[in-house]
Amino acid sequence: DAKTTQPNSMESNEEEPVHLPCNHSTISGTDYIHWYRQLPSQGPEYVIHGLTSNVNNRMASLAIAEDRKSSTLILHRATLRDAAVYYCILMKGGGSNYKLTFGKGTLLTVNP
Amino acid sequence: DTEVTQTPKHLVMGMTNKKSLKCEQHMGHRAMYWYKQKAKKPPELMFVYSYEKLSINESVPSRFSPECPNSSLLNLHLHALQPEDSALYLCASSQHYSSYNEQFFGPGTRLTVL
Numbered sequence: 001d002a003k004t005t006q007p008n009s010m011e012s013n014e015e016e017p018v019h020l021p022c023n024h025s026t027i028s029g030t031d032y033i034h035w036y037r038q039l040p041s042q043g044p045e046y047v048i049h050g051l052t053s054n055v056n057n058r059m060a061s062l063a064i065a066e067d068r069k070s071s072t073l074i075l076h077r078a079t080l081r082d083a084a085v086y087y088c089i090l091m092k093g094g095g096s097n098y099k100l101t102f103g104k105g106t107l108l109t110v111n112p
Numbered sequence: 113d114t115e116v117t118q119t120p121k122h123l124v125m126g127m128t129n130k131k132s133l134k135c136e137q138h139m140g141h142r143a144m145y146w147y148k149q150k151a152k153k154p155p156e157l158m159f160v161y162s163y164e165k166l167s168i169n170e171s172v173p174s175r176f177s178p179e180c181p182n183s184s185l186l187n188l189h190l191h192a193l194q195p196e197d198s199a200l201y202l203c204a205s206s207q208h209y210s211s212y213n214e215q216f217f218g219p220g221t222r223l224t225v226l
Contacts, residue, residue, distance in 0.1 A: 032211045036215075038155075043116075043204075043219050043220050044202070044204075044215075045217065046214035046216065049214065091211040093211040093212070098211045100215060101157070102154035105154060
């Protein structure tokens with residue numbers, strides 16, 4: 001399975017943008033890039049996903065490098081509620097083995 | 113309704129007990145999942161059901177027995193568990209079993225095996 005690499009932790013200030021990086025140099029052409037987050041004492045929550053083009057939704061934006069070997073999750077204005085572990089996950093397209101394989105993720109701390 | 117519900121929230125059981133975890137969704141999703149999460153670790157996939165049929169079993173010990181009686185309901189039957197099975201058990205669902213559908217997670221059942 002293609003692996004992702006994320007920083008163990010990052011810190012941000014409230015109301016500032018946050019850029020969470022993810023490297024996935026062994027991504028294959030049909031792999032989707034998914035981001036989930038897990039707030040303390042809660043189940044994971046879907047954030048965003050994309051294949052090749054940049055994606056926006058109400059929670060965040062996903063910027064995908066042209067060669068697809070890296071991506072960045074962008075939270076436009078961090079709030080205290082965004083403090084969580086953020087997971088960058090590749091899901092294989094094609095075939096029949098679609099698994100969310102969670103890595104260690106990035107622990108985001110948001111300072112007031 | 114965009115919610116996945118899990119019952120019970122907490123469960124304490126002895127190693128000789130038999131218990132069941134329940135998961136329900138009313139979003140019309142046809143794929144449902146069980147994950148296990150140990151303290152301070154990421155979730156790990158256990159089982160996947162697609163259209164009420166077991167699609168993936170991640171080599172889970174037979175003391176865990178999943179069941180999908182209909183498209184809205186997913187159970188996990190527990191028997192003769194070990195203390196190391198204590199963990200948060202998460203249920204999730206998605207519209208279909210695919211690489212591009214997001215998964216919706218429930219809040220989990222925190223299981224303690226004595």
